[in-house]
Amino acid sequence: MSPGAGAPRMVDRKPHDLLWRRLSSFAPLSDQERSIVRQTCAAPGEVRAGTELYVEGERLAKPGALLAGWACRLRLLADGRRQIFDFLLPGDLFGHPTGAEPLATTSAVTLTAVSIASTGCLFEMVREPDRFPGLARAWAAAQARQEACLLNHVVRLGRQTAYERIAHLLVELGHRLDEIGFSLGSFVPMPLTQEVMADALGLSVVHVNRTLQQLRRERLIEMKAASLRLIEPDVLAAVADFRLPRGAPSAG
Amino acid sequence: MSPGAGAPRMVDRKPHDLLWRRLSSFAPLSDQERSIVRQTCAAPGEVRAGTELYVEGERLAKPGALLAGWACRLRLLADGRRQIFDFLLPGDLFGHPTGAEPLATTSAVTLTAVSIASTGCLFEMVREPDRFPGLARAWAAAQARQEACLLNHVVRLGRQTAYERIAHLLVELGHRLDEIGFSLGSFVPMPLTQEVMADALGLSVVHVNRTLQQLRRERLIEMKAASLRLIEPDVLAAVADFRLPRGAPSAG
DNA sequence: CGACATATTGATGGTAGTCAAACCTGGTGG
DNA sequence: CCACCAGGTTTGACTACCATCAATATGTCG
Numbered sequence A, B: 001m002s003p004g005a006g007a008p009r010m011v012d013r014k015p016h017d018l019l020w021r022r023l024s025s026f027a028p029l030s031d032q033e034r035s036i037v038r039q040t041c042a043a044p045g046e047v048r049a050g051t052e053l054y055v056e057g058e059r060l061a062k063p064g065a066l067l068a069g070w071a072c073r074l075r076l077l078a079d080g081r082r083q084i085f086d087f088l089l090p091g092d093l094f095g096h097p098t099g100a101e102p103l104a105t106t107s108a109v110t111l112t113a114v115s116i117a118s119t120g121c122l123f124e125m126v127r128e129p130d131r132f133p134g135l136a137r138a139w140a141a142a143q144a145r146q147e148a149c150l151l152n153h154v155v156r157l158g159r160q161t162a163y164e165r166i167a168h169l170l171v172e173l174g175h176r177l178d179e180i181g182f183s184l185g186s187f188v189p190m191p192l193t194q195e196v197m198a199d200a201l202g203l204s205v206v207h208v209n210r211t212l213q214q215l216r217r218e219r220l221i222e223m224k225a226a227s228l229r230l231i232e233p234d235v236l237a238a239v240a241d242f243r244l245p246r247g248a249p250s251a252g
Numbered sequence C: 001c002g003a004c005a006t007a008t009t010g011a012t013g014g015t016a017g018t019c020a021a022a023c024c025t026g027g028t029g030g
Numbered sequence D: 001c002c003a004c005c006a007g008g009t010t011t012g013a014c015t016a017c018c019a020t021c022a023a024t025a026t027g028t029c030g
Helices: A015-026 A031-040 A120-126 A133-159 A162-179 A194-201 A205-217 A233-240 B015-026 B031-040 B120-126 B133-159 B162-179 B194-201 B205-217 B233-240
Strands: A045-047 A052-054 A064-068 A071-076 A082-088 A107-110 A114-118 A221-224 A227-230 B045-047 B052-054 B064-068 B071-076 B082-088 B107-110 B114-118 B221-224 B227-230
Touching: A015 A031, A015 A064, A015 A114, A015 A133, A031 A120, A031 A133, A071 A194, A082 A133, A082 A194, A082 B133, A120 A133, A133 A162, A133 A194, A133 B082, A133 B133, A133 B194, A162 A194, A162 A205, A162 A227, A162 A233, A194 A205, A194 B133, A205 A221, B015 B031, B015 B064, B015 B114, B015 B133, B031 B120, B031 B133, B071 B194, B082 B133, B082 B194, B120 B133, B133 B162, B133 B194, B162 B194, B162 B205, B162 B227, B162 B233, B194 B205, B205 B221
Parallel strands: none
Antiparallel strands: A045 A114, A052 A107, A064 A114, A071 A082, A071 A107, A221 A227, B045 B114, B052 B107, B064 B114, B071 B082, B071 B107, B221 B227
């Protein structure tokens, strides 16, 4: 499941290695493609926690990739309720128009300090699958992956209890972190406040708190600072009916 | 919002006109593209209600488009709970692999008798955006549309009450039906059982029943056989905080 | 230290789930 | 034509999960 202790970790390397390694795990890249991706990451931008990357309805003009830090996509309701759709982790792409209209269907906000590669030129390349087949395939796979997570999220929200939702989300995030070099059974970064988890999982902060306590009491998870350890990933996956997305890239 | 009473309705025409009209509403098609799409719909397949179009995990081999009838995408949990992700209406595409791996991430089941065009060859064409630019753009827009509906669904499930969820779903379906030729303020087909709505909205059948009654009592909707009328679409949209998806095709 | 965000705890109430039964409705067949 | 049945809808009684409100810790940062 995880690389051995000595295996290279994407996140340990220079940020500008992270993206091409991540894309390569979706589909093999040519040397040319790889070097272009690396160039893209040469001068990442840095933004603070709480920054809006883009806002619902706005024209998507600055597509990017996260090289470090976390963000999320969300929508605000008229009365202030907030729904988080998914989380963006290092190596994830954001802000790329999908349909004909390049208008954002969600907002996106950073949850931590974040460093960002601007991927405008990569996005141009993806439009020419003949010249850049590896990149195009990796891109499509990355999108498919994001959609798979969204489907998981719908299941959590629609048909799972608070206990199951939290277990499911933590296992999913654990696996995603595993893919980028953290090992599933050990402490991994988890910079989500309980309020953020609540807004993602459709629960109240109070109930998230109590449910997390239950998971800790049962010795299924362990929390420390802004990090988390899944003590029993298999038990958690079982109670949450978690399924590994098919076609998932293997870590390392 | 809707075409006048005398305007042509996509669904009134021969099924084999529906698809190209629908795709044209996303992006203009060349004469060649249009005629190919029409040919695709020449000999639709017919299947009964309750047929599985494909099953989660299976290799997607028979991509298609709905020419008549309704279907849905769903997932079953280990203990029998069921979550419906979205509904497929006439003119919608299904079963097209998105990422590298052509494995279904959901199952899909027909809700009514359905007629289907096999779109394997169209799907090949979409891979060559240089030769078929209109089709490629329409395809991308159709996908974007589907994703927009999925985002709406997450909001419903995560942050809305039963009352809001149902209102929101009905308005969304109303608008989608409006796009394919029914008019928003009049009776439109609505072949969903309360159980299906419950499995889509993360509610129990009983509660769906009671909430629908409330909407009827308040004279916001009217139901008859397998059809529905939104008496006050604006009020419903307001209580549900419904937003028209940007870049939506206009009906007619 | 004080200001602020986040986490925790307790008490109470409401929304929605569960269980169970009755009631339609359309279709089938004797 | 009516009995019968299956699937869907409706109703009632009861329960429980989770939201809400409010107050108190804990922690972090200038």
